[in-house]
Each structure stands twice: as C-alpha cells, then as structure tokens.
Ligand code: IDP
C-alpha cells in the first residue's frame with residue numbers, strides 16, 4: 172500500500188496537561204514516522220485560517236479561541252494508510268464516544284477540548300501539512 176501523509180496536532184489542552192510526550196510516544200509506537208514537527212502558539216487569525224472549512228459551524232468561534240489559547244505541537248506523519256490509521260489511534264471526535272485506549276479517550280476533556288487533530292483524507296493531509304510546514308522543514 173502507498174504511504175500517506177497526515178497532519179497531527181497536539182491541542183492546547185493536551186500540551187497544558189503535559190501529555191505531549193505520551194502522545195508522541197503513542198504515535199511512534201503505532202508505527203508512524205514523524206517527517207516534520209514544531210511547537211507554536213497560533214494567533215486567532217491563524218487558527219481561523221486552519222479551520223476555514225468549519226467557518227459556518229456554530230462552534231467555530233469557540234474552537235478558534237481554544238486553538239489559539241496556548242501552545243500546540245504540529246507534526247507531519249507518514250505511514251501506509253496514515254489518515255485512517257491515525258484517526259483510529261486518536262478515536263472519535265467526542266472523547267466520551269472514543270474507544271478505550273485511544274488518545275482522545277485518554278487525554279480529551281470534551282468534544283471541543285479533545286486533545287488532538289487528525290486530517291480526514293489524504294488530500295486534506297497534504298493541504299494541512301502545507302499550512303504549517305515548508306519543504307525545508309521536512310526530513311527525508
Ligand atoms: P475531527 O477533529 O474529529 O475531524 P471535526 O468535525 O473536523 O472533527 O471538528 C473539528 C474540531 O472542532 C474537533 O476536533 C473539535 O475540537 C471541534 N468540534 C467538533 N464538533 C464540535 C461541537 O459540536 N462542539 C464543539 N466543538 C466541536
């Protein structure tokens with residue numbers, strides 16, 4: 172199967188509770204290769220740009236406030252079937268509905284503060300990675 176790229180974000184509620192290392196470990200243990208990684212604190216505008224597809228949703232304003240409220244860690248992850256496998260590793264959007272042992276079950280607080288982001292398709296994986304990383308920031 173062909174290798175895919177997906178974007179992972181460790182969200183502000185997870186960096187705040189010092190779960191960054193544990194989440195990165197789960198990602199590596201699951202067989203993902205980290206091709207690019209950095210920590211940053213988004214402005215409200217940068218968070219709005221990233222979540223543009225959700226701009227008409229009722230939760231858009233709260234979500235972008237949350238995502239710009241503290242440091243995040245963004246990663247470009249590579250693996251066969253990366254998009255689907257990473258979404259399996261993190262669990263359902265709502266931590267209350269996420270399977271046992273998933274990242275969101277372990278570290279999410281509610282449907283908004285759900286610890287991590289994952290791309291929803293290979294096309295969006297490439298697009299979202301491009302929002303955060305330039306070619307120079309990739310390891311080969
Ligand atoms: P996903 O992150 O599992 O792909 P999306 O539907 O793409 O879920 O939503 C993006 C993010 O918006 C979620 O990860 C979560 O932080 C937030 N979100 C989604 N649905 C709700 C909601 O109903 N209320 C508040 N926040 C939400």
Ligand code: MG
Pocket residue numbers: 289290291
């Ligand atoms: Mg999504």
